[in-house]
Amino acid sequence: MLKEFRSVTLGIIIAIIVAILVARVLHLTTLDTLMTIMYFMGIALSLNIIMGFAGYVSFGHAVFLGLGGYVYILLVYFLEPLNQLQRAGFGIGALLVSVIAGLAAAALAATVGAAVLRLRGAFFAIATIGLDFTILYLMKAIVPELNPDQFFGGQVILPADRIVDKETIFNAFFIATVVLIAVNYYIRKSPFGMGLTAIKEDEDAAEVLGVPTTLFKILAFSLAAFFTGMIGALFSLNGGGVDETLFGLNHSIDMIVMIVIGGLGTVLGPIIGSLIYYELYDLLLVHYPGVNLIILGVIVAIMVLFFPEGLIGILRRYKIGNVRLRDILE
Amino acid sequence: MDISLLIISSIYGLFWGAILGFAAVGLTLLWGVMKVVNLAQGEMIILGSYVAVIIFAMVYNPFAGAIVALLLGLFAGFLVYWALLHKLVGKVEKITLKIEMSTLLAMFSLSIALMNFYYFIFGDEPRGFGLWNIGISNIKLGAMTVRTNVLLADVLSIVSIVVVYLFLERTILGKSIRAVMQDAQAASLVGIDPVKIKMLTAVLGIGLTTFSGFMVLLYESAVTPDIAHKYAPLSFVIVVLGGLGSVIGALIGGLIIGLVYGLSKGIVTFYNAKMSDPVALAVVFVILIVILLVKPEGLFGRKR
Secondary structure, three states: OHHHHHOHHHHHHHHHHHHHHHHHHOOOOOHHHHHHHHHHHHHHHHHHHHHHHOOOOOOOOHHHHHHHHHHHHHHHHHOHHHHHHHHOHHHHHHHHHHHHHHHHHHHHHHHHHHHHOOOOHHHHHHHHHHHHHHHHHHHHHHHHHHOOOOOHHHOEEOOHHHOOOHHHHHHHHHHHHHHHHHHHHHHHHOHHHHHHHHHHHOHHHHHHOOOOHHHHHHHHHHHHHHHHHHHHHHHHHHHOEEOHHHHOHHHHHHHHHHHHHHOOOOOHHHHHHHHHHHHHHHHHHHHOOOOHHHHHHHHHHHHHHHOOOHHHHHHOOOEEOOEEHHHHOO | OOHHHHHHHHHHHHHHHHHHHHHOHHHHHHHHHHOOOOOOHHHHHHHHHHHHHHHHHHHOOHHHHHHHHHHHHHHHHHHHHHHHHHHHHHOOOOOOHHHHHHHHHHHHHHHHHHHHHHHHHHOOOOEEOOOOHHHHOEEEEOOEEEEHHHHHHHHHHHHHHHHHHHHHHHOHHHHHHHHHHHOHHHHHHOOOOHHHHHHHHHHHHHHHHHHHHHHHHHHHOEEOOHHHHHHHHHHHHHHHHHOOOOHHHHHHHHHHHHHHHHHHHHHHHHHOHHHHHHHHHHHHHHHHHHHHHHOOOOOOOOOO
């Protein structure tokens, strides 16, 4: 009888995807709201690959968000063919260009990131912050040189003929999110995911037992970077431009907080966490403007101190009838 | 390339470096003793700056502000230890990666809350000592002019670092702190209470950090919440460079970072003045990554 319950996770995921689609088709809310939700979901699920599954907390993960954003915006700014491509195919074109941005982010993760992955714990976290600031300041130095009359202080604003309408961006965002959820779900189920979990629990033991730890870590980090870059690209496209704030540590905070609220190392955790975070963010902003993020900080502290497993982690401890929730919630 | 300009740029960098070094002392103590990376380091620094500004507005004496910043920081360290850190690291003898992650996130949440508190109370508006007379005068040193403020901040920073160093080397309490830093388990065998020492380190570390906020304020002339984003990452670089728990390492790390910053800024200015500041900062962070990869124990840290 457990077999039919195992698909509960999948059911919840599909329900959320369908809900987004229904809200889009029936115009239940604005496209911007849906895209913000998918943006939050996307960055949480991306970081989840390295932080949730492999246990490497990357505090500078916003570097891939910013890099993806810059690569995308600069590509369509300077290259007319890519500008044509991003308008084609109801979002497929924009998705393809964002894949280039994602590949740039993945390339950074697979080269510099691979070296940094030799470090563990706090040293890794600090090194990623270093990586973030290195790329941030390099962009700040180089970008204004590309077009001194327009790019003041590294800010790039797309001219009107290079902006894409929101329906197209929504489609690209939607496909990216669905793929990202599928990748998370697959990793959770696959030997690759088990290897990452082994790394999280005890890296030296995993190595001894034959898990190719270095390869797995680099792969996970590059995947996480790839999707973060894509999300950053589409996010910037939707904003009509990019500036250095996309490298800000507050974006890394967003990702980490969502995963912590939802539950580390699960698929549902970041999804549910991002939905809660979005609602919380919205509610606190409406009711307590100004102090909203202070309250958020306190909530995170309470979560870390008393509920380190996150919401899904807590649920997984319980049973309903004779069904253990840990068997059905992934 | 004009060599004398390069030298002047480097000396300015060194002036900044000593202050940076002192701003990182609190971080290196917490990291060394408790393995807690204080991600709210920048927020703690500007806490001191804001307190100094507020007290200055009340009594028109910047040094009173510095003293209050130090005292409030000591108290803040006490609060942070009992509210956040004790539950995570207080009784633990060996800090595992999982605990380390929890402390990172706990300090992270503190930094979110504090940062937004500053925005809520003070906003973006720069606040400083205004027209405090010493603050706007200059001193001529050979070919270069230095603000009195900066010299004052440098002297205070170096004196403070020496005092902290002597405290750690010469007093029983300081030696206990170093003992827990090296081996908490062995320290408890010879009668040192690690919980007490950890609390003391948090009090001292955060107190010194807020005190350094006063020097940062003297150097920067005015404080905005953004200053935290500038100083916190640089503190990480300095601590990694100098070695965890090494106070003199922090000073030398700060001076090296200041020198590298000044030197690269001087060189890049020669080619393209607009690019000089971001490129110099990028070089500094490249150093962080390289040191972490090549010599993760730092220049003056002990190998583990």
